[in-house]
Amino acid sequence: xxxxxxxxxxxxxxxxxxxxxxxxxxxxxxxxxxxxxxxxxxxxxxxxxxxxxxxxxxxxxxxxxxxxxxxxxxxxxxxxxxxxxxxxxxxxxxxxxxxxxxxxxxxxxxxx
Amino acid sequence: xxxxxxxxxxxxxxxxxxxxxxxxxxxxxxxxxxxxxxxxxxxxxxxxxxxxxxxxxxxxxxxxxxxxxxxxxxxxxxxxxxxxxxxxxxxxxxxxxxxxxxxxxxxxxxx
Numbered sequence: 001x002x003x004x005x006x007x008x009x010x011x012x013x014x015x016x017x018x019x020x021x022x023x024x025x026x027x028x029x030x031x032x033x034x035x036x037x038x039x040x041x042x043x044x045x046x047x048x049x050x051x052x053x054x055x056x057x058x059x060x061x062x063x064x065x066x067x068x069x070x071x072x073x074x075x076x077x078x079x080x081x082x083x084x085x086x087x088x089x090x091x092x093x094x095x096x097x098x099x100x101x102x103x104x105x106x107x108x109x110x111x112x
Numbered sequence: 113x114x115x116x117x118x119x120x121x122x123x124x125x126x127x128x129x130x131x132x133x134x135x136x137x138x139x140x141x142x143x144x145x146x147x148x149x150x151x152x153x154x155x156x157x158x159x160x161x162x163x164x165x166x167x168x169x170x171x172x173x174x175x176x177x178x179x180x181x182x183x184x185x186x187x188x189x190x191x192x193x194x195x196x197x198x199x200x201x202x203x204x205x206x207x208x209x210x211x212x213x214x215x216x217x218x219x220x221x222x223x
Contacts, residue, residue: 033210033211041215042200042214042215043213045211048210050208055208056210091156100158101156103156106154
């Protein structure tokens with residue numbers, strides 16, 4: 001069964017450092033998403049991406065965040081200057097239109 | 113702010129019983145409805161989708177949708193200990209829109 005692959009599974013970084021979280025969506029999916037889940041809280045939307053551009057972003061997705069699909073397969077989330085409150089699980093998802101998401105296994109980001 | 117509400121639980125049921133999970137949503141324009149299962153420390157896994165009023169059955173799972181009441185439910189028949197997880201209700205407005213998740217209901221199936 002096709003799957004969404006995320007790397008790394010766990011990233012520890014110092015406050016103020018840049019991190020890049022990587023995702024390989026399912027190849028024939030067209031819509032890609034990043035969500036995050038702070039420990040004990042709900043899954044929150046960050047950004048959606050379609051046709052090589054952002055289609056929607058949340059209030060959380062401020063100027064320190066960016067996404068790109070540099071080579072037609074990888075889909076990355078960059079956090080420019082990490083803060084303690086960025087510590088969370090970050091999930092990538094891809095979707096056939098309207099069919100529901102397939103999530104990757106997530107990256108646990110710990111900012112110290 | 114469009115909201116999806118769920119009882120946080122924990123909901124405890126004995127093995128073999130029916131577990132009933134409920135969800136309400138505030139956006140009347142929502143068209144697609146999903147139930148995801150999330151084990152602790154893992155990513156959400158899609159278990160059911162429903163798009164029209166009524167019931168949809170898949171194995172031991174039945175999703176029920178009532179758009180007039182803005183209500184979605186999930187029934188799990190013959191509950192197993194492996195069903196112990198957090199169940200996330202999720203909605204989206206259109207096929208091209210983002211999914212909005214509820215806070216989840218924690219289910220514990222007691223052997």
